[in-house]
Amino acid sequence: MLEDIQTAIPLGILLSFMIGPVFFVLLETGATKGFRAAIAVDLGVILADILFIFIAYFSSFQLLENLSNEPGLYVFGGMILLVYGIVVYVKKETKKKESKKLKGSYLVLIVKGFLLNFINIGVLVFWLGVLIVVGPSMENDENRLIAFFTTMILTYFLVDVIKILLAKQLKKKLTPKRIRLVKKGLGVVLMICGIVLITKGFLPKEKFNVQDSIERIK
Structure with missing residues (x-):
């Protein structure tokens, strides 16, 4: 079992640095809203990962292969990311009142992290x-x-904590103008990720399937 743990640690570190919408949302939340808010988002992400692990473990390979090759799921998830990215890009900043409301919004942030990963x-x-x-x-x-x-999940979480702490250090240097630029940059990243997912939905099934993904992992 010790060997299993030693194998899981580097995979957890790798997972934490996989570039995607969650990676950028975590850094943006840590830099603009602080440590606790980013941790709340990360907890939501991890809950989605745990749910996916259970689905993968208890479902048949054929069912998951059919599910992953369903183009509508990619289009649906991509549309959500695209719309969310547009909202983030065009949304105007509210003033300091936002920090007071934050204490009661951790559950919302957890749900946000969960949905970002789940879609x-x-x-x-x-x-x-x-x-x-x-x-x-x-x-x-x-x-x-x-x-x-x-x-693997604990390693992933601990590395995320370090990333969030580093991102938090930027908060002192973020002027309102820089915060707007960070949010617009995040909006662009989310829109790109959404377009990529939508594009996958329109690709031929043989171009993107579970078997190919597993072969690449091997």
């Missing part, structure tokens, strides 16, 4: 690939798999 069907494909690769090497032993995925 990306590619995350489910990733966890399925990890499970298929590491499962046989651990003889599909439930206890070993729990230790592996728990270590």
Whole structure:
């Protein structure tokens, strides 16, 4: 089991630095809203990851393959990201009252992190690939798999905490103008991610499927 934990740690670090909408949202939240707000978003992201791991573990490969190849899911998730990116880009900043409201909005931030991760069907494909690769090497032993995925998620979370702390240091240097630029930059990133997902939805199924993703992981 110690070997399983040692294998999970570098994978958790890698997962934390995978570039996607969640990566940029975490950094932006840490820099503009502070440590607690970013942690709330991250907890939502992790809840979605845990749900995906359970889905990958308890569902059949064929079901997940059909699900991941359903273009409508990519288009739907991409449209949400695209619209959210546009809203972030055009939204005007509210004044200091926002910081007072923040104390009662952690649940909203958790839901935000959860949905940002959950709408990306590619995350489910990733966890399925990890499970298929590491499962046989651990003889599909439930206890070993729990230790592996728990270590991976905890490592991912701890690295995120470090990233958030570093991003928080920027908060002192952020003028209102710079905050607007950061938010507009985040909006552009989210729009690009949304367009990429929508594009995947219109690709031929053979161009993007679970089997290919697993082969690349191997």
